[in-house]
Amino acid sequence: MVTLHPGAQMGFLRQTAVAGSTRPVLEEASSMSRVAAAAGKAREAEAALEAAEGDEAHKLVKAAGVYADALADLEALGGEEAGEALAARVLKGLGFSDADLTRGCDTFSGGWQMRIGLAKVLLQEPEVLLLDEPSNHLDAAAKTWLGDYLASYPYSLMLVSHDAPLMEAACTHVAEVSSGRLSSYAGGWKAFQQLRAQKMVNDRSELEKLDKEAAELEAFIRRFGAKATMAAQANSRKLRLAKLDVRRQELRAVVASDRQAAIASEAAEAASEGGEAALALVGSGRMAVKLHKPPRSTREQLVVSKAAVGHNGGPSATLDDAVLGDIDFKLERHMRVAMLGPNGAGKSTLLHALGGRPGKLHGGHIEEGDGVEVGLFTQDLAQDLPMDTCAAEYVLSCRPVGALTYQDARNACGGLGLAGDSAERPLHQLSGGEKARAAMAAYVVTPHTTCLFDEPTNHLDPPAIEALAQGLYDHSEAGGCVVVSSHNETFMRALQPTHVLRVGDGKATLTRGPPEEHEWPSAANKGMTKRTDPPKSQKAKAAVKEPPAPSASADETCKLDFKEAKKLRNRLKTVTSKMERLEVKIAGFDEEMAALGADMGTIGEISAKQEAAKAELEELEMEWLELEDMLT
Structure with a gap:
């Protein structure tokens, strides 16, 4: 459920938004601004006051009070002239000329009507501003202006974009949708790349660890699942393996999605830098566009x-x-x-x-x-x-x-x-x-x-x-x-x-x-101003810090633990190898006895050897269990 605070406004720019109006650009863009809303209330209050002049005194006083409050609200915003000046500044920032401001919206192409729609929602100044790919149809100068404007936006902003410089300038948090999940990262685009890269490493490391544990559980179940004395331990490991399989499946999807997300984010970063180096980064994409072969024609x-x-x-x-x-x-x-x-x-x-x-x-x-x-x-x-x-x-x-x-x-x-x-x-x-x-x-x-x-x-x-x-x-x-x-x-x-x-x-x-190199937009683009002054808690979360160096004593402890674990793992390998050889030996005794037929004397000797081997195997199995418990 999404709940909007009572009295708060939400402004939404869709990718397909157009002005759809015949009004002049300046009038259309400012039609939903806070100043326009305040001016409209003032006019309504003035009309109500005029209508109340013949009424009782208390009604007249009430209407006059409403009108005075409406005028005060309008003046607090700077008045209609200030609103018109702000609208002109926003429109010019998005590339409109002075002459364009008086042209009808319907005289512009769809791309320019998108800009009118963007100006309109920006001038609305909602408490929650939702922008879906707002930099589409914008040139480098307009993108830079938009980044600077959003960096100083005084309310909440949610932005969907592939434009890395715009996201870095405007955002204090990045939310990534991947594998049906929403992951939030504190900081701008660059901090997101660092944090997400670390998350990808952690995801792969966890998957490798769980795969190793699953292999050990499966080995235990194969070895001891049929033994009545080990049934409880085997069943316990089956339950653990089932839980691991759920998490492993989730992690495999996440890791696969991480690869695709990394390609997209690297490509977005490359797009922000320009240059031929970008081609190596985006070349990992799997999409392919093959146009129809051109028909025969003159040169x-x-x-x-x-x-x-x-x-x-x-x-x-x-x-x-x-x-x-x-x-x-x-x-x-x-x-x-x-x-x-x-x-x-x-x-x-x-x-x-x-x-x-x-x-x-x-x-x-x-x-x-x-x-x-x-x-x-x-x-x-x-x-x-x-x-x-x-x-x-x-x-x-x-x-x-x-x-x-x-x-x-x-x-x-x-x-x-x-x-x-x-x-x-x-x-x-x-x-x-x-x-x-x-x-x-x-x-x-x-x-x-x-x-x-x-x-x-x-x-x-x-x-x-x-x-x-x-x-x-x-x-x-x-x-x-x-x-x-x-x-x-x-x-x-x-x-x-x-x-x-x-x-x-x-x-x-x-x-x-x-x-020429100077003709590319990046040569003229001086960059955007990063959105500033996030709350202290956000700054703390956004910081990417190196872990503290371990103390000498802690380091020695880690080395001792590692050495002991290495000894235990080596012993586990030895025990496993002995168990495998004994299982082969025991199976061989069965084949020998089957081939002897009625030679009960020889069969008895082989049977005694087999029992001794089984006893040795049982001792090794107990040691195997103890070693496994110590290592888990």
């Missing part, structure tokens, strides 16, 4: 001549309405193009124009070569899925009948981590990330020669991102052309761009070679 894929592109093209559009103009370049097979430029420069608009979206080309020409098939993957594609269909069926429906089998569709989903039951569940039951994977799976099974991607890594975790980068690289090597706009530096570096399409200042220019 020149798209030829752009004197083109101008904008938001609302068509017969009435003019060059003055264009966002980018005088564009000239060619896209060819085997190209891997990184599209770079600031927010609002027109990257998405240009990609949509290259993809043939209506209304984007204001002038000039974009011509396709013979046999060219252009595919556009956009930020908003997952929002348009048929929600009552399962992922595998949707992928199958995107190809002509007979082009794919149902298993092919499932394999495509599984390659992006949407495996098992997830591929069979209706899309409306899937998370935003799972929907994005379904949309990506449908894209990769469709034959394209030129692949255009607008922020394809939103909602994908690091292993899936690395798998996608490898798949796009392989596609270009097979003769395809790939153009990508993304804020994910690790993904873009893994793609190994052959060209850069720089968009800005109303122009788009294609050049050969990868981006």
Whole structure:
């Protein structure tokens, strides 16, 4: 059960949240803020006061008191002007310009509407703030701003994210969901990595210890289970073994999950650092993305001549309405193009124009070569899925009948981590990330020669991102052309761009070679401010301390105990070996006596030897039990 304190507010940003409003951005973002709520109460109180002017005196006094309290609450928050200034600061931090603040929300793409939704829940300032992948659709500068903002957030915050720098900046605790369990660690992302690494060592050590104990218990049961005099001890060990098996099964699942979690956390850390070194860390993922082989086509894929592109093209559009103009370049097979430029420069608009979206080309020409098939993957594609269909069926429906089998569709989903039951569940039951994977799976099974991607890594975790980068690289090597706009530096570096399409200042220019080092987001990212001043108890828990060095006397005691235990273990091995030889000898006496037939004299001699061997074995068994008890 989850209980929210009476009077406390909870704010929740889903991965698929959009503003869904035609109001101006500033008005929509601040519509649920504390200032807006206080101003609304003040207006209601003022209206109630005006309505009470003709009533009895005590009602008028009461209404006046309510109005005065409402005004005091509003003034305590700084007034409506302060609220508007805060909303503008939050929106600008998330990348909006002054001109954007008066634009209608419906004029923005889904990615920018996500930012409006994020600004709206931040300005609400709830006592409990729940954010699900809030850094999706954000560039490096906006991510840094968000990390700094959340680091100083005055209330409780719960964050679901694959963004390691954001988690380190914003969080004082990390909760990990693994093997159906929730484990909580005090400290930020780096402290979590240290503590979880130690937990993984402890889990493996415990499993090894229990496996060894189980083997000893099984050996005892095999040796003594059939002896009437040892039945109680054997049954006791059977019960102990049953309990051990439950815990061993749990630990095996935990250890296996630990390996996968380690891959994900290392990949998230790598994503925060950028650079080619990240590839070795995320390369351990098991996902694989294989795009459909590009059809045969001409070397020149798209030829752009004197083109101008904008938001609302068509017969009435003019060059003055264009966002980018005088564009000239060619896209060819085997190209891997990184599209770079600031927010609002027109990257998405240009990609949509290259993809043939209506209304984007204001002038000039974009011509396709013979046999060219252009595919556009956009930020908003997952929002348009048929929600009552399962992922595998949707992928199958995107190809002509007979082009794919149902298993092919499932394999495509599984390659992006949407495996098992997830591929069979209706899309409306899937998370935003799972929907994005379904949309990506449908894209990769469709034959394209030129692949255009607008922020394809939103909602994908690091292993899936690395798998996608490898798949796009392989596609270009097979003769395809790939153009990508993304804020994910690790993904873009893994793609190994052959060209850069720089968009800005109303122009788009294609050049050969990868981006310059200073053009990567990490070069301009100065880092985030760590969330500060957790309670003292949290600081104490978050500290990772070295164990104190043992004293000389304690160390000597440990050495003596170890030496004695070693002697006992060696003796146990000797006794076990003697017991095994005696058991073979006793069994051999049985075979000899059976072969002698009626020679009772010889049989009697052998029987006496056998009884002596059994007596010796019994003595050894008693010693074996004593040694085992001393060692447990």
